[in-house]
Every structure is written in C-alpha cells, then in structure tokens.
Amino acid sequence: MGRDPQYLAFLRRRLAEPAAPGETVEDARHQHAADLARSPRPPVDTVQDLTVDGPAGPLPARLYRPAWEGPAPALVYFHGGGWVLGDVDSYDPVVRALAVASGVAWVSVGYRRPPEAPFPAALDDAVAALRWTVRNAPALGLDTARIGVAGDSAGGQLAAAAAGLLRAPGPARPVLQVLLYPALDLRDVPPTPPDPDGLEHPRSGVARALRAYLRDTDRTRPDVSPLLDPDPATLPPAVIATAEHDRLRPQAEHHATRLSGAGVPVTLITGTGLDHGFLGWGAFARRPAEAVAEIGAAVHRALTRAPHGDQAP
DSSP: OOOOHHHHHHHHHHHHSOOOOOOSHHHHHHHHHHHHTTSOOOOOSEEEEEEEEETTEEEEEEEEEOOOSSSEEEEEEEOOSTTTSOOTTTTHHHHHHHHHHHOSEEEEEOOOOTTTSOTTHHHHHHHHHHHHHHHHHHHHTEEEEEEEEEEETHHHHHHHHHHHHTOSSSTTSOSOEEEESOOOOOSSOOOOOOOTTOOOOOOOOHHHHHHHHHTTOOTTSTTTOGGGOSOGGGSOOEEEEOOTTOTTHHHHHHHHHHHHHTTOOEEEEOOTTOOTTGGGOTTTOHHHHHHHHHHHHHHHHHHHSSOTTOOOO
C-alpha cells in the first residue's frame, strides 16, 4: 500500500534535503538533534527537569505531567536513536506530543550511550530509572501503582528488556510496556522492505550501531533480543505500535503475537502507510498525527480504565 499523498510529499521534501557533512559520533548526534528540533514543542501543564540516580552516576530526566487531579499514571520513557544518538532534550518534542495525546505523565530518561558506554550500561540505567521513579512517585505527583515503561526504536528495545528484567511481582514491576516501532531481535540487521513509492532512503548505520552497542555480547540473550524471551506469559501488558514501511515491523508483529498467544493483553497499533521515526512528524502531515493520537488513546485506556494494579490494554 502506498503512502497518503500529503505524507508522501513531506517525506520527499525531507529526503531531498542535502545531508550535513560529518564523520564523528558527535557530528551524528548533532545532526540527529537538529532534525528533531524542527518539530514543535506543544505545551504540557508541568515540565520539570530531574536527576535520576543511575548505577554509575546521575542521569538526566524530564517529567511531563498533564493536568491531573491526584497522583497521575506515568510511563518511564527511553528515547530512540540507535542506542548511540539522542538525548532528553532532543526528544523533547516527541515526548511532549505523546504526553498531550495520552493525557498521562511521562518521565523521559537519558541513558549512557555507546561507544563510550556499551551494553549493558543503557539497560542498567533503564532498570535503575524505573526503580527510582517508583520510589519517588509520591513526590513527583505520580501514582506508584500505575507506572509503566515505554520507548521508541532502540528505546523500545530497552523498555522491553527492562520489563523482562523487572517482571517479578513487586513495586518496580511495570504495569504496562509501550513499544513504539521497537527493535526486538538484535541477532542481525533485517532487510529493508521494497518501497511502494520508489523512495530512496539514506544508507542505514544500524549494523555499526549494533556493533558499538553490543560488541561481543551474545545477541540471543532475552535482555538483548526481547523477542526471544522464553517466558512471555510473565511479561506486562503491552501497547505496540508499528510502521508499515519499517524493517522492524515484522519483529514487533511477531512479539505481539507471542505475547497475545501467551495470554498477555496486547494492543497492536498498525502504522499503516508510515515509516520508522513518525513520532516526530505529526506537525507536518495528517497521517503521523493520527497515529500519535491513536497511541495516546491506547496508552490512556491501558493506564486508566482498570483498578490500580490491574491494568490491561
């Protein structure tokens, strides 16, 4: 299926822009941040910078809390960027849009990145951030019993892996996992699907990012490739969003099928006609805006419709 004409025109303009020169990791991080900075930053009732206690030192974080009477449900969010790129500030437009769409609180956490800090640094930070948020929920105006985990792309991998590590009953167990076009099988780089509109995308740096992140780590470990988790029945309920023209889509769909088959409640949002990265494009075309709204509605239902501690999508 081809793309919506308005959205396709946006993509063509985007792909026609000349790539900025640069060869270093810092160059790539700057370019990634500049790309995201073009998205607007919608207002949220409360935005507060935080410092989270990480296993190797403090981690930057930012709380987005829409107006809410009493303690608010919340998601601890980990940004994308192929593990190497991205930070709390560059993903500020994305998280603001998700907070507005969902009406619940989001805590965006910056984690250590490769090549400076390879696996398991980012995952250790993610687990620590979830535990910290639960401990500090009352002071932040958050509902201790309704805290989940979320992430997009590489951050989706971290969110899924953290949910697996914290699955045991207890206060730090996420009540929900929100996986947005996530990377869930890191054994190899999946092939690029044929493009129905003949678009030529820039060459991917995924293989290099995986080498920087994992080095010689066993890629079949469930905390590396959550799709291979041997006991999906014990994982939290999930909201999973895909993008139709994304090489990661089959992984997410397979994960949704495994969870559902194991009796885990799953809401699968199919990003029809969309591409990887659409969370930041809602201001530029109708179709990504619709998908963000659908994600927000699913998250709101999952965190608010059931009694505390008993959520399901």
